[in-house]
Amino acid sequence: MNKKSGTKSLFSTLIGKKMLMGLTGLFLITFLVVHCGINALIFFNDGGELFNKGAEFMGTNLLIRTMEIVLFLGIIAHIVDALLLTLSNNKTRIVKYAHQKPNANSKWYSRWMGLLGTLILMFLIIHLKHFWVISRFTDHIAHSELDKLPGQETMFAEMKEIFENPMVVLLYVAAMVSLAYHLMHGFQSAFQTMGWNHPKYTPAIKKIGFWFSIIIPFVFALMPIALHLGIIK
Amino acid sequence: MKFNLKIWRQKNAQAAGKMVDYTIENINADMSFLEMMDVLNEQLIRKGDEPVAFDHDCREGICGMCSMHINGRPHGPLRGTTTCQLYMRNFTDGETIFIEPFRANSFPIIRDLVVDRSAFDRIMQVGGFVSVNTGQVQDANNIPVNKADADLAMDAASCIGCGACVAACKNASASLFVSAKISQYALLPQGRIEAQERVLAMVNQMDEEGFGSCTNTGACEAECPKGISLTNIARMNREYYVASIS
Known part of the structure; x- marks a missing residue:
């Protein structure tokens, strides 16, 4: 058997690209x-005081701000890698089956990760415009109710205002459904791709992945609903 | 029993193919699917038509030759069976049955339902073996093998290379096949010696042959007539990145 010379580098093979997908x-x-943890501070129902503190910490802490850049790089890598993989996978079966029963052997959301991801991306763009752009690139957001300048609002007040629109609430909830299904496949799939498979731990990973993909999007979805209905004031 | 068959007919690799309708009657419920195809072909020959070309060999589920995508699934509706182990009693009288070849660019059609699966052979040629020097065969008990590992290696080795995994996968990925072959060696001390070179070469060749990537949908495992487990793919990936960074 030939020695290792001449073999491709890790991320140039399809397995390598899938690993990048899993890691990101x-x-x-x-x-x-x-x-989710920071945002869930609104559930203390203290007029957003704790939440505003959390938002200020996230906006000013150096480590968090650095991680913000890494986060965007991670999102871009996840998207670009997904595009590359999808483009190459689209070329593997030019003549399609006349009759196919994909539901007989796999879950629909495992086959539609690209579509679910695209929906999440579309939501992400709107979501960033709603909150991130305003808080990072304008003077519109005040740190708290006390040091609010004229024309400024706290993050919490901004949130309440945006979620007054029922269409926005609906969009956020729909996006969280997409996220739930994306995670339901993605969470355990990432472990499988990384080869982190073990008879003792894999059932636990699958169980954690299942509940994670329900609880996190559920808590997220609860926020616009609670604010819209005025349960949180 | 009576069936309406819709079968993919294609003269050769270059020609365009199409689904052609056939009706077949007086089929015994205990005939295998391939026997039903034999009856159809005899009728076609008697009429002066070209018989439908399809792959088959042992007809007892161990050679991996019979292929066919039947009613939307590789090897038909039953789990853990090859087409030769599928019986007509598993269909209902008067049913319309779609019969297509395994579809993947890496499995070009030779004729009708016969596809060229030599891409698998080329993957095996680059590393699916253990190099053995000539000389006396040593005593088997000289190399202790853990029973659990021996069982896993045996499970992986039960892959018959039929290609149902590729046919079922939405990306036409060969990951289940390649990972089974890598695992059967990687789990045993005799195979460990060349494990790193093997995984790098076979993964490389798998990409070269134009198979897609694994999306972990699990369709391959569900359709595999030998029940090869997805854990083999995890093992292949693990072996692969360890080999590529070391």
Whole structure:
């Protein structure tokens, strides 16, 4: 058998590209935990005081701001890699089956990760425009109710205002459904791709992945609903 | 029993193919699917038509030759069976049955339902073996093998290379096949010696042959007539990145 010389580098093969997909996916999952945790501070129902503190911390802490850049790089890598893989996978079966029963052997959301991801991306663009752009690139957001300048609002007040629109609430909830299904496949799939498979731990990973993909999007979806209905004031 | 068959007919690799309708009657419920195809072909020959070309050999589920995508699934509706182990009693009388070749660019059609699966052979040629120097065969018990590993290697080795995994995969990925072959060696001390070179070469060749990437849908495992597990793919990936960074 030939020695290793002449073989491709890790990320140039399809397995390598899938590993990049899995690693960036797992990284984005850790982001979801942080994001969901900070935002869930609104559930203290203290007029957004704690939440505004959290938002200020996220906007000013150096480590978080650095990780923000890494996060965007992670998202871009996840998207570009997905595009490259999809383009190459689209070329593997030019003549399609006349009759196919894909539901007999696999879950629909495992086959539609690209579509679910695209829906999440579309939501992400709108979501960034709603909150991130305003807080990072304008003077519109005040750190708290106390040091609010004329014309400024706190992050919490901004959130309440945006979620007054029922269409926006609907969009956010729909996006969280997409996220739930994306995670339901993605979470355990990332572990499988990385080869982290073990008879003892894989069933636990699958179980955690299942509940993670339900709980996190559910808590996220609860936020616009609660704000819209005025349950959180 | 009576069946309406819709079968893919294609003269050769270059010609355009199409689905052609046939009706077949007086089929015994205990005939295998391939026997039903034999009856159809005899009728076609008697009429002066070209018989439908299809792959088959042992007809007992161990050679991996019979292929066919039947009613939307490789090897038909039953789990854990090859087409030769599929019986007409698994269909309902008067049913319309779609019969297509395994579809993947890496499995070009030779004629009708016969596809060229030599891409698998080329993957095996670059590393699907253990190099053995000539000389006396040593005593088997000289190399202790853990029973659990021996069982896993045996499970992986039960892959018959039929290509149902590729046919079922939405990306026409050969990951299940390649990972089974890599695993059967990687799990045993005799195969460990060349494990790194093997995984790099076989993964490389798998890409060269134009198979897609693995999306972990699990369709391959569900359609595999030998029940090859997805854990083999995890093992291949693990072996692969360890080999490529070391």
